[in-house]
Every structure is written in C-alpha cells, then in structure tokens.
Amino acid sequence: MRLSRHFLPVLKESPSDAQIVSHKLMLRAGLVRQTAAGIYAWLPLGQRVLRKIADIVREEQDRAGAIELLMPTLQSADLWRESGRYDAYGPEMLRITDRHDREMLYGPTNEEMITAIFRDSARSYRDLPRTLYHIQWKFRDEVRPRFGVMRGREFLMKDAYSFDLDEAGAHHSYHRMFFAYLNTFARMGLRAIPMQADTGPIGGDLSHEFIVLAPTGESEVFFDKQWEEPVSRYVVDYDDKDALMEGFYNMLAPYAATDEKRDLPKEQKIGGDLKQSRGIEVGHIFYFGEKYSKPMNLRVQGPDGSEVIPHMGSYGIGVSRLMGAIIEASHDDNGIIWPDAVAPYKVGIINMRIDDEACTAAADDLYARLQKAGVEVLYDDRDERGGAKFATMDLIGIPWQIVIGPKGIAKGVVELKRRKDGEKVELSIEDALAKVTEA
Template identity: 70%
Template sequence: MRLSRYFLPVTKETPADAQIVSHKLMLRAGLVRQTAAGIYAWLPLGLRVLKKIEQIVREEQDKAGAVELLMPTIQSADLWRQSGRYDAYGPEMLRLVDRHEREMLYGPTNEEMITTIFRDATKSYRDLPRTLYHIQWKFRDEVRPRFGVMRGREFLMKDAYSFDLDEEGLKQSYEAMFVAYLRTFARLGLQAVPVRAPTGPIGGDLSHEFHILAETGESQLFYDAAIDDVTREELLAADASTIARLTRLYAMEAEEHEKVAECPVPAERLRSRRGIEVGHIFAFGTKYSASMGFSIQTADGGQVHPQMGSYGIGVSRLMGAIIEASHDDNGIVWPDSVAPFQVGLINMRADDAACSAAADNIYKQLETAGVETLYDDRDERGGAKFATMDVIGLPWQLVIGPKGLEKGVVELKRRASGEREELSLETALARLTAR
C-alpha cells in the first residue's frame, strides 16, 4: 500500500483526554477515532490489526473444536426474562423498544440466545458435547467509559458456549478452552497469567480470568514467580499438564489477598504486578439450561439439563493490551503476528528520479513475494517519515536513499530492537521475504 493513497491520520500531539499509553498511541498512530463517549471508529490501520487479532482467536477456537456461528447484536428482552437476568443485569444493559412496542436490548453477552438456539435443535445425548462461538460486537453502557478501547461501551468480543452431558464433560470443555486461551495469547506475543476469579452475574462456581502483565494494568495481582518461567514454546504446545502446572501457581487479585499469611506460595516466590484482563472463562453448570427449560434424553432414557460453560475474549480490548505491553518512547512496537504491515518502505527522496525508481521496484518485489508493505512515497522530510514509521510500529523499516544506492546498499531497521544494518538490496530482500 502506498502511503500517499492511504488514510493514515497520524498526529504529533498527545490528545489531552487520553490517560493511558495505549489510548494515546492508538489516537496518535491513526488507528481509531472517537465518535461518542466510549465508541470508536476503526480506521484502516487499526482495522488491519483488529482483523489479525480476530483471526488468531478464530484459529485457536477452531483447533479447540469449537464451531463458529454468528448471532445478532439485538436480542429480545423475553429471552433474558426466561433466565431471570433481564431485571438483574443493571443499567449497563442498553434497553430499547421497537416500533411494535416490543422490548429489545443491545446484547452485552449471549448465554440466553445460544441456549435457546441449541435447545430448539437438540434432543438427544448424541448431540453432545458441542462448543459454539461467535465474534460479535457487544454494548455495555459503562457509567464512565475511559482508557480508549480498554473500557469502551462498544467492543468486539469472542464468546464461546459449551454444552455437555455431565460435569466431567464440562470439565473437559473448560480445559480445552483454557488451553486455547494460553495458545492464543502466546501467539499474540503476550504473557498471560490465569487468575482464579469470581463468577459475577454470569453465575457458576468455576472461573478464571486471563491477565496480561503490564504496569498500567487496572488490577493488582499476586502470583508465584514460577509463572515467569513458563516459556512461549510451552504455551504454544499447551495441554492438560500445562493447565495443571499453571493452576497450581497461585494467582489472585489484590482484593482477594488480604490475608497474605494464608497464601500457599512461599514468601520468597510471591510476586505482585499489575494486570489487564483480556479473557474470562466460566463453568456454570445448569444455570441457563435449567431456567430456560433445556433438557435432553440420556442413553438410559432419562432426562438431564446440559452442563454449560461460557468463554470470552475481548478482541478489541486485546489491541490496547498489546500496545500497553509492547511500546517505547517513540510509539507502538507490534509483534510480528498482528502488525498491520510487516515492512515500512521509506523513500528518502521522492523528488529524486533514480531513488524513486529504485524504491518503486523494491515495493513491487516485496508485494510480489507476499510481504505486506506500507510504502512511504510521500514528498515529505525524512525525519517525518521516520517518525511516522516509529509511531505506527511496523516490525521492519527498509530505507532507500540516494547515498546508499550509490554504494549499492539499503538500510534495514528492526523496530523492536532499534538495530540498523546496511545491506545489499538482495540480502535485505532475501531476509524480509524469508520471513
């Protein structure tokens, strides 16, 4: 993509109403723009990142055996009355009445709807187990939206729902999602800590939150230092033994940790850091299947209410969490897996015919090789081009200038480390295309 034809409204100034790093950088880098309190338009660069995060989440759900569908954003209030949550949910739910005086709501979650869909199509134990998921926009009317996409009112969420015949089956579904979450966050370049958590309005008695360790996190966490020794490779190959290991490593939020003396972790291994919640999983048994009249026939001819669980990941929130965990003084440092483009190609002299011809040729070669490239072909100062590339955080910068071309070299910069090398064009292209 040529930057001269792209829509990338980068700004130099830090917006006055942005309080945390991710909010500041998402605005400065032209990823989003606020359209109302807690509601954002996703601009082209931000949307590319969002789609890549979404795809990694989707791939790991598919590997875990979940089946994708898509449920609507608007739901009937009658569904929520069946479960008893319509009046109990509180003012975060956006309620509305349609032209026929039917009470509706903008869904904050989908337990009731998925239970109804699956109930109406399922009669026998042979239809279980199943896990269904979708990636859909949600709305929760936060009383004080803040921190950009980290606590907005409208957000993109992956929510999955499992249906099992018995508690043992529910445990297996829960563990499969636990593994999928560990793998998802590792692929996103994040260190995630599973934290035992209250179930809140969702219900049930088994729940874990997944927190990204970052100094700007909202929650204070206590955990076993051994968590830091779990490698990315272990997480990518996560299985039931990884779950057993991680859940033995005590982790909980500060408000549940008043009696530190009762903590099972030895004092010398106890660590405390701040965390950003990016995922939450629940096993809530028959809370919804029983209240919504969902029962199935067992192998011996009896009837049981299916055991259910729900599993959420804040897809749009993850973008903010990644930036909180991966940035420097100059801007964002995207992990390769979610970067909007892999290479920022900088033509230092757009007014120089030879330089432009060389940069154009390199751009065509990168595009032909399938390397996602943002080509800064604008007639701007070199300093402005470097500043733009640094703030948007692409993994690689390839710099083409007249002096380098005279020597037969180009400059290749790795954004994460700041390391710069002068290489022959062939070597630089080989390195970038090999990745």
C-alpha cells in the first residue's frame, strides 16, 4: 500500500483524555477513533492488526480441536431467564425491547445461546465431547469506560464453550484450552501468566485468568520468576489426557501467580523466585459443570442408555483488548513496536526524495518486488520531509524500515532498520530484499 493513498490519520500530540500508553498510541497512530463513550471505530491500520490477532486466536483454537461457528450479537431475554441469569447479571447488560415488545439484550457473553444451540442438536454421548467457539462483538455497559480499548463497552471477543459427559472429560477440555491460550499469547510475543481467579457472573468453581505483565495493569500480581523467561511455543499432545493434566499441575506449582486479594504463604517473601508486578487480563477460562446445562434442560443419552447432563466450560480471549495489551508491553518513546506476527505491515519503505528520479525508481522497484514476494509493505511516497516520514514509521511500529536516499543510491545501498532495537545497516537492495523476505 502506498501511504499517499492510505487512510492513516496520525496525530502529533496525544489527546488530553487518553490516560495510558496504549490509548495514547492507538489514537496517535491512527488505529482507532472514539465514536461514543467506550465505543471505537477501527480504522484501516487498526483493523489489519485486529484481524491478525483474531487469525492467531482462530488458528490455535482450531489446533486444539475447537470448531468455529458464529452467533448473533442480539439475544432473547427468554434464554437468560432459562438459566436464571437475566435478573442477576446486573446493569452491565444492555437490555432492549424490539418493535413487537420482545425483550432482547446485546450479548455480553454466550453461555445461554450456545447451550440452547447444542441442546437442540445433541442426542447421545456420541455427540460429545465438543468445543465450539466464535469471534464476535460483545457489549457490557461499563459505568466508567476508560483506558481506550482496555475497558471499553463494545469489544471483540473469542468465546469458546466445551461440552463433556462428565467432570473428568470437562477437565481435559479445560487443560486443552489452558495450553492453547499459552500458545496463542506466545505467538503474539506475549508472556502470559495463568492466575487462579474468581468466576464472577459466569459461575463455576475452577477458573484462571491470563495476565500480561505491564506497569499500567489493573491488578497487582505475584508470580514465580520462571514466568519472566521467554517461550516461543508449548509442544503438547492435546489428545494425551494424562500428559496434559501433569503439565497443567506442574506449570501451576508452586506459585504460578496470585493477585493481591489472596494471601501469600507466611514464609514467602518478595524476592528470590517470587516477583511482584502489575498485569493486564487478556484471557479467562472457566469450568462450571452443570450450571447452564441443568436448568436449560440439556440432556443426552449416555453409553448405558441412561440420561446424562453434560458438563460445560467457557473460555474467553479479549481480541480487541489484546491490541492494547501488546502495545503496553511493546513500545518506546517514539511509538509502537509491533511483534512481527501481528504487525499491520512487515516492511516500511521510506523514499527520502520523491523528486529524485533514481530514488523513486529504486523505491518503486523495491515496492513491486516485495509485493510480488508476498511481503506486506507500506510505501511512504508522500511529498513530506524525511523527519516526518521517520516519525510516522516509528509511531506506527512497522518491524522493518528500508530508507532510500540519493547518497545511498549513488553508492548502490539502502539503509535497513529494525524497529525493535533500532539497529541500522547499509545493504545493497538485493541483500535488503533477501533479509526482509527471509524474516
């Protein structure tokens, strides 16, 4: 994409109402614009990142054996009355009455709807286990929406729901999602720490949050130092129940993480293996047994012919919230530093002198060759000062920058810059092309 044809409304200064780094940078870099309190339009650059985050989430769900579907944003209040949650959920639920006086709601979550869908289709134990998921917009009417997409009212979420014949099977589904989540966040360049958590309005008796460490995080957390070590991926066999269970408990022992509401053992002191920081929740998983299947009359025939009430779990990832968490964890004074896996473009080309025929010819040729190689490239061909172009590329966080200027072209070289560490090197166009294509 040529920047001269892009819609990229960057800002020089941070808006006065933006309080945290991710909110400031998302506005300045032209990723989002607020349209109402806690509701944002996703501009082209932000939409590209959002789609890449969602794709990684989707790939890891598929790898763990979950099956994708798509449920609507609006739900019938009658479904929530079946489960008993309609009156209990609270004012965060946006309740709506349609023109026929039917009570509806803008879904904050989908336990009731997915239970009804599965209830109408599943008949026997042969239909289990199953895990179904979708990636869909949700709405929770926060009393004080703030921090941009970190605590907005409308948000994009991946929510998955598992159905098993018994508690042991449900725990296996839980363990599968546990490792799928760790791998999801690792692919985005994030080290997410699983933390035992309250179940809140979802319900149940087993729950973990996944926390990304950041100074601006909502919660104070205590964790073992092992969680600071980088990891690329956990190699697991999702069908090996015993290995998954062993890996799950080994990973959480002795102190995977806890929040400030839970007492540390008296002999534990901050220091040594125990660390303290603040963190951002990016995912939450729950096992809640028959909480929804029983009141909503979900029954299947068991192997012996008897009636069985399936055990359920639910698993959420804040897809839009993840963008803010990634920025909080990966930025500097000049702007965003996108991990390669979610960057809107892999390479940014800066033509320092569009009025110089040699520069423009070299930049145009490199742009065409990168596109042909399937590399996502943003070409700054604007009639702007070099300083403005450098500032824009740093602000929006493109991982690789190739700078083409008259002096370099006269010597047959370009400057290749790695955004993550600022390292710069002069290379021939061929070598620069090979470097970024390989990367």
